[in-house]
Amino acid sequence: MSFHFNEENLEQIETLKKRYPSDAALALPCLWMAQYQEGYISIDAIDAISEIIGTPAMEIYRVATFYSMFNLEKPQKKVVQVCKTLSCKLCGSDEILEYLSTQDVELRHVECLGSCGTAPVMQIDDVNYENLDIDKVNAILKAL
Numbered sequence: 001m002s003f004h005f006n007e008e009n010l011e012q013i014e015t016l017k018k019r020y021p022s023d024a025a026l027a028l029p030c031l032w033m034a035q036y037q038e039g040y041i042s043i044d045a046i047d048a049i050s051e052i053i054g055t056p057a058m059e060i061y062r063v064a065t066f067y068s069m070f071n072l073e074k075p076q077k078k079v080v081q082v083c084k085t086l087s088c089k090l091c092g093s094d095e096i097l098e099y100l101s102t103q104d105v106e107l108r109h110v111e112c113l114g115s116c117g118t119a120p121v122m123q124i125d126d127v128n129y130e131n132l133d134i135d136k137v138n139a140i141l142k143a144l
């Protein structure tokens, strides 16, 4: 197994074990820690989480594959997630998606990013960018 949580994450996991009703409930926070540590979630990371929280690796894998925010492969480009749910679609996300498809980014269509009142919305590195139009998207990409 080539994945090991760093000391900071191991301490965090021990702290969370005291707050969660069961170790199995730590699957999501452990997946986030693995992704922040390595940039993605490898099979080795899933095995490590399985061992730490005493849950079959297949269950951890099912959780990791259910949520679109988890990277199961290391992204080769900047990941840009664009909401394609109703509010964003009505406010122009199709145009944003079409434009971004011509840019040098890893484009992902995702469900609601929880900011429907400021649609259309995209997310980069856990930051939501709201009330988008093509000019605003261009400025955001240039600033990265």
Ligand code: FES
Pocket: 083, 084, 085, 086, 087, 088, 089, 111, 112, 113, 114, 115, 116, 117, 119, 120, 121
């Ligand atoms: S519908 Fe796009 S953020 Fe909710």
